[in-house]
Amino acid sequence: MPASPVIVALELGTAKVIALVGEMREDQHVMITGMGEHPSQGISKGQVVDIEAAGDAVRAALAAAEETAQVTIRQVVLAISGGHVRSDINRGVVPVRDKGEITRADMNAVMDVAKAVNLPTDREILHTICQHYCIDGQQRVVLPEGMEGARLELDMLVIHGLRSPMRNAIKAVEDIDIAVQDVVYAGLGSALSVLTPEQKKGGALVIDLGAGTSEYVAYAGGVIASAGALGVGGDHVTNDIALAFSIPERQAERCKCEHGGALLSLDGSDGKVAVAPGVGFGGRTLSRQVLLTVMHARMHETFSMIKQRLEADKVPVHLAAGVVLVGGGAHMEEIAELAADVFDLPCVVGKPREVSGLATATEGPEYAACTGLIQYACRRWQSKRPKPLGSLFRNLLKR
Amino acid sequence: MEHNDILVIGIGGAGGRLVDALAARAPEAVRTAMIDTDAAALAASQAVSKLQIGSHVTNGQGTGGDAGLARRAATDDAEIIRGLFSDARLVVVLAGLGGGTGSAVTPEVIKAAGLSGTPTLCVATQPFSFEGAPRAALARAAVPEIREAADGLILIPNDKLFKSVGSDKVNEAFPAADAALGMSVWSLWQILTRPGYLNAGPADLAQVTKPERGIASLAWAEAHGRKRGASAVKQLLTHPMLDGGAALGECRSIMVSIVGGEDLTLKDLGDIMAPIKAACHERVVITLGTSIDPEWKARLLLTLIAARPGGWSGGVEMRPAKAQEPTDLPITENPAVVGRGGVQTTLQLEPAGRGRFANTDPTLLDGEDLDIPTYQRRGIKL
Numbered sequence: 001m002p003a004s005p006v007i008v009a010l011e012l013g014t015a016k017v018i019a020l021v022g023e024m025r026e027d028q029h030v031m032i033t034g035m036g037e038h039p040s041q042g043i044s045k046g047q048v049v050d051i052e053a054a055g056d057a058v059r060a061a062l063a064a065a066e067e068t069a070q071v072t073i074r075q076v077v078l079a080i081s082g083g084h085v086r087s088d089i090n091r092g093v094v095p096v097r098d099k100g101e102i103t104r105a106d107m108n109a110v111m112d113v114a115k116a117v118n119l120p121t122d123r124e125i126l127h128t129i130c131q132h133y134c135i136d137g138q139q140r141v142v143l144p145e146g147m148e149g150a151r152l153e154l155d156m157l158v159i160h161g162l163r164s165p166m167r168n169a170i171k172a173v174e175d176i177d178i179a180v181q182d183v184v185y186a187g188l189g190s191a192l193s194v195l196t197p198e199q200k201k202g203g204a205l206v207i208d209l210g211a212g213t214s215e216y217v218a219y220a221g222g223v224i225a226s227a228g229a230l231g232v233g234g235d236h237v238t239n240d241i242a243l244a245f246s247i248p249e250r251q252a253e254r255c256k257c258e259h260g261g262a263l264l265s266l267d268g269s270d271g272k273v274a275v276a277p278g279v280g281f282g283g284r285t286l287s288r289q290v291l292l293t294v295m296h297a298r299m300h301e302t303f304s305m306i307k308q309r310l311e312a313d314k315v316p317v318h319l320a321a322g323v324v325l326v327g328g329g330a331h332m333e334e335i336a337e338l339a340a341d342v343f344d345l346p347c348v349v350g351k352p353r354e355v356s357g358l359a360t361a362t363e364g365p366e367y368a369a370c371t372g373l374i375q376y377a378c379r380r381w382q383s384k385r386p387k388p389l390g391s392l393f394r395n396l397l398k399r
Numbered sequence: 400m401e402h403n404d405i406l407v408i409g410i411g412g413a414g415g416r417l418v419d420a421l422a423a424r425a426p427e428a429v430r431t432a433m434i435d436t437d438a439a440a441l442a443a444s445q446a447v448s449k450l451q452i453g454s455h456v457t458n459g460q461g462t463g464g465d466a467g468l469a470r471r472a473a474t475d476d477a478e479i480i481r482g483l484f485s486d487a488r489l490v491v492v493l494a495g496l497g498g499g500t501g502s503a504v505t506p507e508v509i510k511a512a513g514l515s516g517t518p519t520l521c522v523a524t525q526p527f528s529f530e531g532a533p534r535a536a537l538a539r540a541a542v543p544e545i546r547e548a549a550d551g552l553i554l555i556p557n558d559k560l561f562k563s564v565g566s567d568k569v570n571e572a573f574p575a576a577d578a579a580l581g582m583s584v585w586s587l588w589q590i591l592t593r594p595g596y597l598n599a600g601p602a603d604l605a606q607v608t609k610p611e612r613g614i615a616s617l618a619w620a621e622a623h624g625r626k627r628g629a630s631a632v633k634q635l636l637t638h639p640m641l642d643g644g645a646a647l648g649e650c651r652s653i654m655v656s657i658v659g660g661e662d663l664t665l666k667d668l669g670d671i672m673a674p675i676k677a678a679c680h681e682r683v684v685i686t687l688g689t690s691i692d693p694e695w696k697a698r699l700l701l702t703l704i705a706a707r708p709g710g711w712s713g714g715v716e717m718r719p720a721k722a723q724e725p726t727d728l729p730i731t732e733n734p735a736v737v738g739r740g741g742v743q744t745t746l747q748l749e750p751a752g753r754g755r756f757a758n759t760d761p762t763l764l765d766g767e768d769l770d771i772p773t774y775q776r777r778g779i780k781l
Contacts, residue, residue, distance in 0.1 A: 044759055083762060231762035232769050239754040240772035244781055249755055290781045297773040305764065 004381050006033070006071060009373035010062070011079040011186060012054060012169055014212025014235060015328060016040050017061040019076070020361055020370040021069035024378035030371060032357030034069020036061040042172075045231050046082040046213035047165040054172040062178065068358070075179035077377045079369050080126060080169060081186040083213050083231020084162040087224075087313075089131065090117040093153045102135070102144045106152050114156035124163045126185050131155040131223045140221070159185050159227050182377060187215030187227055189372030190326045194350035194365075195219065203319035205343065206350065207306060208369060209329025211235050216306050218315045226313040230305055234329045237298050244294045245286050251275045255291060261333035262299045263341075264292050299335065303342040322346035326368035402427045402592055406487035406517075409433045410505050412440050412461070413495020413524055419445045420581030421493075425588050432483055434508065436472050436500055437461040450483065452476040452504070462499030466537055469503035481511050486760035489591070489601055490519045492549070493584065496538035497526030503537075506544035513548050515763050520551040520601075520608065522584065522617075527557045551608030553615045553704065555583065555640070556711070562639035563618070586619050586702040590656045590688055599654055599688025604704070607654040607686065612706035616640055623698040628670030631701040636678055641703065642711055647678040650705040657689045660696030671701060 004024040011018045021034035038060040042053030062073050092114025096106050115128045133141040135149035144152060170180050191206040200219040208215040215229040237260075242252035259273040265288070273291060277283030322345040325336060330349045340347035352371040355362045361371065407428055409418030415433045422431055422445040433446035438459035441449045451459065453472020462469040473480065484490060490512045494505040505523065512519045523545065526534040546552055557576070561567075564575035591601050608615040618641050620634035636644035647653070655675060659667065672687065679685065753761070756770035763769070767776060774781060 045756075045762065049759075230764070230769070235755070236770065236772075239756060239770070240774065243754045243772050244774065293779060293781060294772065294774050297777060297779055301773045301777075 004378040006069075007374045007377045007381075008062075008065065008073050008076045009079065009189075009370040009377070010058065010076040010173065011081070011370050011373075012043055012048065012058065012172065013040055013081070013210055013328075014043050014046050014233060015210070017043075017054075017057045018367065018370050019058075019061045019065040019073075020367065020374060021065050021071060021073070022355075022357065022371070022374040024375070024382070029354040029356060030374050030378065032355060032361045032371065032374075034065045034067075034071065035358055035361045035367075036064025036066070036068065038064065044212065045235070046210065046229075046233075048168040048172045051168065051172045051175060055176045058173055058178070059176050073178065075181045076173060077182045077184060077373050078170060078173060078180045079186040079189055079373055080161060080166055080183050081208075081210060081213050081215055081229065081369075082161060082165050083229050084165060085126065085159065085185060085187070085215065085227070085229040086161070087157055087159045087227040088117065089313075090114050090156045090158050091153055092116075092156060093151065096150055096152055099150065100148055102147050102149055102152055104145060107133075107145060107154075110152050110154045111156070114154045115158075117156075117158045117160075119158075119160055122163055123160045124166060125158055125160045126166075126183065127157075127159040127188065129157045129159070129224050131157050131225075157224050157227070159188070161185075182380070184373050184376050185215070185227065186210075186369040186373075187217045187229065188224075189369040189376060190215065190350075191217040191219065191224075191372065192375050193352045193355070193368045193372030194324050194326055195321075196353065197222075199321035199324070202321040203316060204321035205306075205310070205319050205323045205345070207303075207323065207325050207327075207339070209233065209302075209325060209327040209332075209335070211328060214302055214306070214327075214329070216309075218310055218313075218319065220316045220319065225315045226310055228306075228309055230302060232298075232302050232305075237295055237329075240294050240298050241291065244290065245275075245284075247275055247284070247286075248278060248281050251278055251281060255286075256295065257331075259288060259291060260295050261292050262296055262338040263334040264296050265289065295332075296338070299332070299338055300342060303339055307343060319343075319345055322348070324348055324350035326350045326365040328366040330365040402429060404488035405491060405591055406430045406432065406484065406489070407491045407493065407588075408483065408508060409444070409446060410492060410494040410508060411435055411498050411500035412437065413498065413501055414493045414505075415440055415444045415446065416577065417493035417495075417522070417524075417580060417584055420577065421584045421588060422446070424581060424585040427592075428588060430487065434480065434500075434504060435461075436469065448483070450476075450479055452479065462503075464499045464534065464537070466499050466503040466540075469499040470507065472500075473504045473507040477507070477511060480508055481515060481763065481765070484512050484515045484517045485763060487517050490517050491587070491591070492519055492521040493523075494521070495524045495526075496541050497530060497534035499537075502541040506541055506548060509545055509548040514767075516761065516768055518550045518605065519548070520553075520587075520604065521545050521549040522553045522555065522587065524560070524580065525554055525556040525558075527561075546610040549610065551605050551615070552610055553587075553608055553617050554711075555580065555617060559639045559711075582619055582621075582700075583617050583702075586656060586658070586700060587617070589658055589690060589692075589700075590654075590702070593658075593690040593692070595688055595690030597687050597689045599656055599686045603654060603686045603688070607652045607704050607706060609706075612651050613708035614710040615704055615706040616711050617702065617704050619700060619702040621698065621700050626670075627697075627699050628667035629674075631699055632671045632674050635701055635703050636674060638703075640711075641705065644678055646707055646711070647675075647705060648680050650679065650683060650707050652684055652686070652706055653679060654686045654688070654704040656702040656704075657687070657699060658692055658695055658702075659689070659699040661691055661693060662696055663689070663691060663699065667699065675703070 019036040022032040042050030134153040190208040203220045211234045271288040336347045409415040431446040432448040433444040436457040494501040618638040620631045622631035761768040
């Protein structure tokens with residue numbers, strides 16, 4: 001028995017557009033009933049640069065999803081990614097009205113204050129997520145209702161991004177007459193999809209290695225401690241290889257996928273890699289050691305930058321549940337070993353959990369964001385708050 | 400260069416007024432920004448993006464000439480400043496040296512632009528001598544720092560600016576000087592953005608104003624009537640900004656830009672260039688750019704930018720450059736009036752090593768362009 005309506009998750013990735021159709025079953029697991037994919041066009045570094053071309057790719061992906069799921073798609077939940085996404089913690093403070101006991105009204109009041117974050121005019125809020133309450137200086141209160149105190153504080157994690165790239169992504173979808181019912185930060189989707197409650201509690205870092213961008217979400221003590229993105233992804237690795245060996249992009253991409261890896265080989269052997277000839281390219285062999293050096297430099301740098309960001313955000317260094325890698329980049333040879341090395345934490349490649357249905361969608365780390373989106377949308381639907389779904393994004397959706 | 404590629408930033412009160420002056424004359428200058436600590440000055444500015452820095456060190460007030468305070472404001476909000484340059488191909492920084500913000504923040508902004516790989520051209524005014532020694536000292540301290548970091552620098556001493564407007568009544572001189580400065584900035588904008596038959600563009604400007612050439616100064620003259628060419632050039636060669644023209648003989652490179660109507664004739668060009676060539680050293684390279692603007696019918700605007708190795712009077716005194724003999728000048732084969740100087744310039748408009756990302760906005764983080772392969776930026780030998 002489905003416990004939610006059918007949800008369509010759509011991600012406009014830099015490499016491909018993915019559409020997943022799914023619904024939540026009564027036992028809280030998500031059933032994927034359809035999927036469609038199409039190579040992206042008009043999207044560069046996670047941002048729409050050609051609305052029409054992007055719209056065509058979306059149309060193709062949705063058509064394939066409609067075919068497999070046997071449904072007609074009119075509205076989608078859209079994943080937002082891009083190197084511009086950042087998070088900040090905003091603390092709201094209110095005096096407790098009835099001297100003494102904290103009521104629901106006080107909690108609502110402090111939530112409103114904590115949500116009122118001052119962003120630069122070109123940015124817009126994607127999510128506001130409650131972290132902890134604090135009563136008269138007593139930190140990390142989970143549920144303050146009914147407790148005693150004079151001053152109630154709330155730390156709110158605000159995830160925000162640049163307005164125009166986000167609006168353009170929405171516009172690319174709306175222009176082909178598909179309604180966007182909600183937008184979700186792709187990194188959040190990935191985290192929802194792959195982490196267990198125990199991992200969230202123990203502290204975990206999810207990194208979504210996309211083609212154009214790398215998103216991350218860090219959980220500590222059961223709440224999101226930090227989120228953000230870097231405008232660097234798998235395309236950069238390919239570009240580095242193409243420039244290092246002066247080979248065409250297509251060949252560089254194949255080299256990366258077939259012979260690449262994130263760690264330098266320790267045995268010192270210097271094997272050769274053959275690059276197949278292509279149009280206007282005669283083919284050549286190159287040193288695998290040099291290939292690994294180029295890829296290692298880029299991936300090491302990417303992880304180090306995320307680590308620096310987390311340190312700047314004062315995320316606890318000890319994330320007991322370690323690092324979980326998702327996204328297409330997680331397919332890279334020895335990438336988990338490199339991440340374990342940089343973060344000094346255990347690291348695994350994640351795959352969507354509590355999901356069944358189409359095998360490809362439930363196995364691959366690159367589908368984590370979309371399956372997470374379906375879970376997110378279903379839970380919001382179930383929570384049956386008085387607010388309609390997506391009311392938080394009214395401003396963003398309004399043109 | 401497209402209008403959108405050029406980011407014009409005004410820094411401090413004086414810089415903000417220069418941006419406003421440009422915005423009034425060139426509505427197509429759409430990428431303008433103002434950086435200041437003073438919230439009220441920002442509010443009054445016409446710039447498109449306004450950046451208030453150091454709000455917690457100055458409380459939204461000006462710096463009152465305190466360079467230390469201004470520098471702290473700049474370093475505190477360095478991240479925000481860096482965000483400005485994201486996709487600009489040239490940054491033009493306008494500032495008044497002598498004030499706190501103008502003197503201390505300008506070098507920081509130029510350094511930040513340099514780190515993000517964006518070339519910069521700085522146009523700065525220098526304080527009046529009657530403003531006193533402390534302000535002059537502030538300005539003097541800022542100039543070497545700017546020269547170090549900027550790709551091009553043009554200095555305009557206020558003293559001489561006022562001499563050039565030819566009035567000493569306060570209520571006439573100040574508006575006239577503001578207008579003159581506005582015209583100076585506008586004429587630069589013309590050089591940067593407007594293609595002409597003889598093209599002198601950003602690269603040529605960089606060549607003339609690059610710090611190794613000395614201190615560049617800018618003068619312009621407007622003339623109308625039948626003999627407008629001769630009249631404009633006469634004004635220019637006696638212009639206070641160029642020390643009456645006598646020092647042109649020492650200059651290592653000179654750029655002449657002419658804006659005229661559709662009735663601009665070759666004879667006009669001859670009338671203008673002959674006296675300028677006569678005033679200069681015979682082997683110096685003169686870069687000439689012309690553009691036609693229908694609004695300038697029967698009028699013309701002549702702008703001359705020249706770098707003098709020892710600096711101009713009334714401005715910053717420079718040590719005499721080692722090679723002062725003009726015979727040591729790097730001279731090209733044909734020293735006649737040329738369009739594009741065939742020399743490699745320092746204005747690198749297309750950073751190398753970006754491959755497939757060559758035509759996209761750079762991905763900047765802490766001043767590094769992440770689109771450039773890591774192994775190149777880290778100097779890893781392959």
